[in-house]
Amino acid sequence: MTARRILIADDHPLFRQALRLAVSRAAPDAVVIEAGQLGEAVDAARAASRLDLILLDLRMPGSEGFGGVALLHAERPDTPIVVISSADEAEAAPRARAYGAVGFVSKTADLAALEAAVARALAGERDVASDLPPTDDMAVRVASLTPTELKVLLGVLAGRLNKQVAYDLGISEGTVKGHMTAILRKLGVQNRTQAVLAARAMDVHFAD
Structure with missing residues (x-):
């Protein structure tokens, strides 16, 4: 084995x-x-x-x-x-x-x-979720993105321009724009600013 x-x-x-x-x-x-x-x-x-x-x-x-x-x-x-x-x-x-x-x-x-x-x-077990708060719809939508779409979204969240994201990922700026179109559709938002607000749903507060 x-x-x-x-x-x-x-x-x-x-x-x-x-x-x-x-x-x-x-x-x-x-x-x-x-x-x-x-x-x-x-x-x-x-x-x-x-x-x-x-x-x-x-x-x-x-x-x-x-x-x-x-x-x-x-x-x-x-x-x-x-x-x-x-x-x-x-x-x-x-x-x-x-x-x-x-x-x-x-x-x-x-x-x-x-x-x-x-x-x-x-063993294939999951945490019991019955007494935990429900998850929000935007988190589920973000989780539906492909790995490359997530990398593009994280770049946008970091304040990177399309050409900078393209350089970071080794792809063309046109490809980044194509991914952004798919991201907007999957997240159900209209523009880059709304996508950034959606991406901030991934933030979390940490203990000191």
């Missing part, structure tokens, strides 16, 4: 070490891939022939709130994502689910809780 492969994406080496320990206890056979920023995580997710689980920090270099969850889910829609974050769980957990995550664990949780979350996700 092929060893399971798990991606840990967090910019803090000590917390990655804690997550590796949780993984080793829940899945001793697993091969762990580490990433310290969102770009590295996306590249690793895209390159992996098999990926059984992604453990993702919301707040890391290259990540815009829930944009990292949406982007990785778009890249690997069949791979469960568990968000590990210092964000307020009552607010962040249901929103993380809307962007494709199957679970949420606070960074204040102990090792046993991390291990249990890994085991649940690998």
Whole structure:
């Protein structure tokens, strides 16, 4: 049987070490891939022939709130994502689910809780959502974007012009405009400004 492969994406080496320990206890056979920023995580997710689980920090270099969850889910829609974050769980957990995550664990949780979350996700289980607030429609629409559309939208959110986004992604400005047209349609908005307001739905407030 092929060893399971798990991606840990967090910019803090000590917390990655804690997550590796949780993984080793829940899945001793697993091969762990580490990433310290969102770009590295996306590249690793895209390159992996098999990926059984992604453990993702919301707040890391290259990540815009829930944009990292949406982007990785778009890249690997069949791979469960568990968000590990210092964000307020009552607010962040249901929103993380809307962007494709199957679970949420606070960074204040102990090792046993991390291990249990890994085991649940690998078993195909999702967090119970019955007593959590409903997700908003715009989050679902953002989650429907393709990986490239999400990258374009995140570039727009960062204040980049079309030609700058084109340079960043290695595509033509005309292609960026085409993606923007698709983004506006999928989000149900009329212009770039409204798309920026929609993208801000991916933001989240973090604990100190």
